Amino acid sequence: MTFDNVTVAVAKGRILEGAETLWEQQGLPWPIDKESRKLWFSPEAARPGMLIARARDIPTFVAMGIADLGIVGLDVLEEHPNAQIIQVADLHFATCRVVxxxxxxxxxxxxxxxxxxxxxxxxxxFAVHHHPVEIVPLSGSLELAPVIGLAPYIVDIVDTGSTLRQHQLxxxxxxxxSSARLIANPSHWRTKPALEQLRNRLNP
Known part of the structure; x- marks a missing residue:
């Protein structure tokens, strides 16, 4: 099995850290030099290529065929649905909750x-609960909203909940x-057997 025609797009942050651990567990060479600031690593026979990007951009790279596979959180897939990709595995790391x-x-x-x-x-x-809401869109620092009076409630992603507790929430x-999911370009999934072989290796 060779991976010289396979590229995986991986979300930055916890997903990337979890992917490195998974690669090592499965005996796949990790392409990223920790001292490097490169975001693209070409494929080789022993390992797939890797493209590193912001989480919400991963489905776009996969849908457009720039990457064959992607690794991104389920929360991102639910918030930014893309009908041109398919989920092919729950990788069971980077687990968290939207609360x-x-x-x-x-x-x-x-x-x-x-x-x-x-x-x-x-x-x-809230639509399921028939509860009227006004959404205040923020891109970060959500814990501040109740503290400064912007909004009494937040919907955010948590792991241990320590950040909420630090802000008395x-x-x-x-x-x-949510957890890390392996997604695929549907056309590439049908025509590149190496993709399913890699899925099976990452998710035995």
């Missing part, structure tokens, strides 16, 4: 302002569980 949080552990009363970077996920969640409800 509703606030200063007190109680469900919002009446129309509610929610600060979040997960606008689609939050809207869908508590989890009210878990909206969804």
């Amino acid at each position: 509703l949080a606030g200063k007190e552990r109680q469900w919002p009363a009446g129309p509610t302002r929610i600060a979040t970077k997960y606008q689609r996920i939050a809207q869908a969640y 508590v989890e009210i409800a878990t909206i969804m569980e």
Whole structure:
């Protein structure tokens, strides 16, 4: 089995760290030099090529065929759906939760302002509960919103919950569980047997 025609796009951060561990566990050479600032590493027979990018861009690279496979969190796939990619495996690392949080552990009363970077996920969640909300879009530092009075509640992703606790916030409800997912370009998946072979090796 050779991987000289396979490229994997990997999200920066925890996903990239988890991918490195997975590569090592499966005996695949890791292409990235820790001292390097390169974002593209060409494929070789012993390992696939790798492209490193922001999480929300990974599905685009895969859908456009720039990468054959991608590794990204389920939260990103739910927030930015792309019909031109397919999920082919749950890789079971980078586990976390998208939660509703606030200063007190109680469900919002009446129309509610929610600060979040997960606008689609939050809207869908509250629509199911028939609860009217005003979404305040933020790209980061969501824990500040209740502290400074911007919004009494946030929808954010958490791992241990320590950042919430540092800001005197508590989890009210878990909206969804997330983990690293392997996605594929559908056309490449059908025509490149090495992709399924790599999937099986990464997710035995």
